Structures are given as C-alpha cells and as structure tokens.
Amino acid sequence: MMLLSQHWDNAQMLKRLLFCFFIVLQSLPAFSQFRIEVSGVGLTQIPIAIASFKGDDSAPQKIAGIVLADLERSGQFRGVDTGTASMDEGSRPEFSNWRQKGADAFVTGSIAKLADGRYDIRMRLWDVARGQDLGGQSFAVVANDLRLVAHRIADFVYEKLTGDKGVFSTRIVYVTKGGQTFNLWVADADGENAQSALKSAEPIISPSWAPNGSQIAYVSFESRKPVIYVHDVASGKRRLVANFKGSNSAPAWSPDGKTLAATLSRDGGSQLYLMDASGGEPQRLAQSGSIDTEPTFTVDGKSIYFVSDRGGSPQVYRMAASGNNPERVTFSGTYNISPALSPDGKWLAYISRVSGAFKLHVMELSTGVATAITDTSADENPSFSPNSRMIIYATQQQGRESLMTTTLDGKIKARLAGQNGDIREPDWGPMQK
Amino acid sequence: MKKWILVIAVPLLLTACGSAVKLDPVTVEDKAGTSTRPLDAGSKAGGSGVGQSGVAAVDLGKSNQDAMQTATKVIYFDYDSFAIRPEFQSVLESHARFIKADKYKRVAIEGHTDERGGREYNLALGQKRSEAVKARLGLLGVADSQIEAVSFGKEKPAATGSTEAAMEKNRRAEIAYR
Numbered sequence: 120m121m122l123l124s125q126h127w128d129n130a131q132m133l134k135r136l137l138f139c140f141f142i143v144l145q146s147l148p149a150f151s152q153f154r155i156e157v158s159g160v161g162l163t164q165i166p167i168a169i170a171s172f173k174g175d176d177s178a179p180q181k182i183a184g185i186v187l188a189d190l191e192r193s194g195q196f197r198g199v200d201t202g203t204a205s206m207d208e209g210s211r212p213e214f215s216n217w218r219q220k221g222a223d224a225f226v227t228g229s230i231a232k233l234a235d236g237r238y239d240i241r242m243r244l245w246d247v248a249r250g251q252d253l254g255g256q257s258f259a260v261v262a263n264d265l266r267l268v269a270h271r272i273a274d275f276v277y278e279k280l281t282g283d284k285g286v287f288s289t290r291i292v293y294v295t296k297g298g299q300t301f302n303l304w305v306a307d308a309d310g311e312n313a314q315s316a317l318k319s320a321e322p323i324i325s326p327s328w329a330p331n332g333s334q335i336a337y338v339s340f341e342s343r344k345p346v347i348y349v350h351d352v353a354s355g356k357r358r359l360v361a362n363f364k365g366s367n368s369a370p371a372w373s374p375d376g377k378t379l380a381a382t383l384s385r386d387g388g389s390q391l392y393l394m395d396a397s398g399g400e401p402q403r404l405a406q407s408g409s410i411d412t413e414p415t416f417t418v419d420g421k422s423i424y425f426v427s428d429r430g431g432s433p434q435v436y437r438m439a440a441s442g443n444n445p446e447r448v449t450f451s452g453t454y455n456i457s458p459a460l461s462p463d464g465k466w467l468a469y470i471s472r473v474s475g476a477f478k479l480h481v482m483e484l485s486t487g488v489a490t491a492i493t494d495t496s497a498d499e500n501p502s503f504s505p506n507s508r509m510i511i512y513a514t515q516q517q518g519r520e521s522l523m524t525t526t527l528d529g530k531i532k533a534r535l536a537g538q539n540g541d542i543r544e545p546d547w548g549p550m551q552k
Numbered sequence: 553m554k555k556w557i558l559v560i561a562v563p564l565l566l567t568a569c570g571s572a573v574k575l576d577p578v579t580v581e582d583k584a585g586t587s588t589r590p591l592d593a594g595s596k597a598g599g600s601g602v603g604q605s606g607v608a609a610v611d612l613g614k615s616n617q618d619a620m621q622t623a624t625k626v627i628y629f630d631y632d633s634f635a636i637r638p639e640f641q642s643v644l645e646s647h648a649r650f651i652k653a654d655k656y657k658r659v660a661i662e663g664h665t666d667e668r669g670g671r672e673y674n675l676a677l678g679q680k681r682s683e684a685v686k687a688r689l690g691l692l693g694v695a696d697s698q699i700e701a702v703s704f705g706k707e708k709p710a711a712t713g714s715t716e717a718a719m720e721k722n723r724r725a726e727i728a729y730r
Binding site: 322324343344345366368369382384387388389410413433454457472477499500543544 | 660670677680700703
C-alpha cells in the first residue's frame, strides 16, 4: 500500500527559513480517527451476512467488520447478524439457515499468517437466495495492508451485487484544525489509516487530487499569503506551482492531469487562469470585472464550471475550457458556490444559501432540477466518490466541523467523526489502479 | 518573476528570527520560478542588495516605525461591503505618508471576511477588501510596487465565535509591514 513520505531531508532547513511557520513533513503511525454513524434510513438495501473470517481472532484487523462497515456506509447494504458464526471460504453455507435470517447474500473467508510474516486472506461471496457461488478472491499481503484488503473485498462484493464499481479502496484527503495547528491528511475512504502529509501553523485549504491519485494540489498560507503547492503523495516532496503577487488559490486539475486551473489575483481581482501542472507562466482563461473562482473541469476536459458574481450574486457558471461562451447554471437563490461534478457527468453538487443556511444541493444536469439534501446549515466543499454514488462534504454539528458522506438522494448519511479538532476540506480521490 | 518578494522576505526573516537565521536555499522544487527559492537572496542578481536595503530602511526610519507600530493597522468593513468607511481615511493617509517616505518599504494588505459561506469565495471577497485598501493607498500616492494585496478569506478570524460582534471584528483588512 502507498505510504506517505516519511522524511524530508531538508525539513530542518525549511523550518528555519519559514521560521515562525512550523512546517514539517512527517509520518505518524496510522490511527483510528473516525467513527461511522449511519443516521439515515434507506429504501432498498441488500441484506448481507458477513461471517467472522476464520482466523480473525488472531489477526491484527477484523476483516469481516471492516467489509460490513464499508458496505453499510454506501447506503445500499444492511448487515444481518451472524452471531458467532465463523466460516471459511471453502465451506458451502447452509443456505436455508441464512434465508431464514433474512440474508440475500453471504460472505465467508479466512485469514492466516504465512511463514514469511505476511497474511493470506481468502473470501467467497454466496447468493443465498439462489444458492449460488458468486466467486471469491485471495490476497497475500503485509499486516499494514490488511485494511486495504478488506476495502478491496468490499469493492468486490459491492460490484458483484450492485453492478457498480466500489470505491472503498479509494482514498480521501482533508484538513484538520486543532488549536492553531493545521494538518493535511490522506486517509482511506472510511477515514481510517490517516497519515499526515503536511503540518503547518498557518491554514491549508482546497486540497485536490490529481486524476492519477499520485499528487495533491492545495493552498497553503505558510508564507502569509495563499500560494498553491503540488504535493507528491508517495514521496512527500512538493513544489510551489503558483506564488504570484496577490492571492493564489482554488487549484483544479484537468482530466489528463497536465493542466491546473486556478484563481489568481496577480492582475487585480480574483480571476481564472490555466497553467501547466509542472509550473510555468499562467494563461488567463477569462476576464471579468467581478469575482471568478472555484473552477472545476468536466470529465471530458472540454468545459469548466466555476463561480462568478458577475450577475450581482455568486452563481455557478459553465464555459468552454478555452474560456469562451460562459453561461449561467444556477438560477435559484442568491448564493450558489463550490461546484463539484460527478465523474459520470450527470450531477452537479454545490452549496446554496437558503434562508441564511448553507446547504448541500444536488442538481441533475439533464433537467436542471436541484434538491437540498441535508438538514444542516453550514455545509461546505462537496466532492463526489469516483463511482458517482456518494458525496463527501464538510459541515458543522454541535459547533464542531466534521465530514459526512451521503448518497445523492441524501437518504443515507454517515458521519466521519473526528476525535480531535475540526475536520474540513475533503476531496475524494480517484479509483485505485 | 515576482522578485519583490525578496524585499519583504529577507528583512522579515532577519527581524523575526535574528541573525541565527541562515539563508540556505529552500529545496522546494521550483518549476514556476516563483517559489520560496527567492528567499535565497544571494543567489539572484540584485536580490541580496535589495534585501540589505530593506533592513537598513527599518533602522533609518526607527522613530517613524515606532509611531506606525502604535497606529491603527486594521480597517473594518460593513457586511458584504468593500467600501472604505470615512473614519479610516485619516488612518490610510498616515500610512500612505509613512510608506511614501521610504521607497524600499513594502507593505501587505491582508483581507479577511467573517465565517459565513465558502472558503474559496470568502478568499475572493477578502481579496476585494485588500484591493480596495490598496487602491485607496494608490490614490494617496503610494507606488503600486510597494503594496501587495492578499487575502486570508475566513481562515484567520480576529475574534472567534459566531456573534455579530465577533463577525464585525473579522470583516477587516490588516496593514502588515514587511
């Protein structure tokens, strides 16, 4: 599994140069940062039984529990109690028993330590209703990769039973604020296994995954102004891609990963520019006398959605990636910001102010029909899962900033509840290769 | 590219951390040519000299500097507004005189907003505030090259809490000498 970079040889030097701004690239042991709390009630959910894997007792990760939590968080599955049943992948289940318990599907498996210290994990998925074997998987991995294996098993089950790609083995990035310390984290899609990519005494905002999942662009205020870095996740090395006079913010990747769109104020006002992702002279994308910001590319790379207050209030607009033919997309309300597009191109998520409350909305692009899907009042920064089935966003609950995932209809929400400080600025990474 | 950052960065380093600060080159890869690398003033033609001049200017203007340190450096704004209130005209006039007196002096105007709304849009709103202050200083004769307008959006509130009193304190632009 990918590990974040552990060292930056010149960390001390950098620290000295940035003096009061404490910046260190570091490695922290993986720890449990989140709790899943499903707060909605689903409509059609597949009842699934996942028996404790044979050997789970002595394994460092409880595979069955992780798989079930993943599937339940998607909103499309409901766990069926398996009691103390523990069955390996080789045993054919007594289907009538599981039918009686109400299960439509059943997962069995085993985990065993190999002579070389790695773990051998095997699983099999059964269609209880039809009494059929739906296939299985096996893995041999080091202990640190056991969670990833569990997520891949959840992906396998999800795809077999729903026909859609699972996203449980993808990663998310987000920012925490604890006291006056800001931390950029890369974590599994369930919020676990979080590793710090950057720690700073100044704010970090707008992290954005590169399409290939190997880099993250973000805005850091470590030099007492917003500048854009691109950070290599595996090595921890980063490069400054936009530090022009004024503010530099809102980085967004083109689908081919070669170009960044960003908001720069170098020529006065917050305006959109395109630049090579490896750096270079920005090209002005559009010119307006008003605020243009929060660009995001469509999946085909041909258009860019963005926010502009050119009509007197902030609204979502769309234009060709050349900057031509801007047209307004949101018409309801006087404050519509933070557009996010689903990878399948069908949905637009954004934040709309309704009676003073900032609420996550989802618009079906083919009809223009938009719906508020939360009952919170300070929602921010939505980002779609790579299978377009879920959205992660930031909100406030009981005065704390937290992250939520939701289905597109808003019916199933899970809180990724942090234990320390405020959690914000999520971005859901691409499908793992 | 934006070499002027040398001018603010070097004296800032020297004044903030004293002579113990070594101006080692930063190893951040700099494809844009605009990175923190300019902190390595000595490696760029003219950079070092500019930096030294900046330090000297602080010393020469000491009494004046002291005066400005006690002067108001925060300009407050009304809700959803970038208009500079009349009460801040004299404040900006005194800052303009101070900046104009030393062509090496560099100042950043840092725009801020209250906590309502999105982070990036608030960053753009804060930028409008800082640019409004910059424009006013420009009208008062300050050279464009001496001022940088930046924004912190809602990321650095002066007062915490969601009360109207706190939000009033957060809708501001700060004048930061560098």
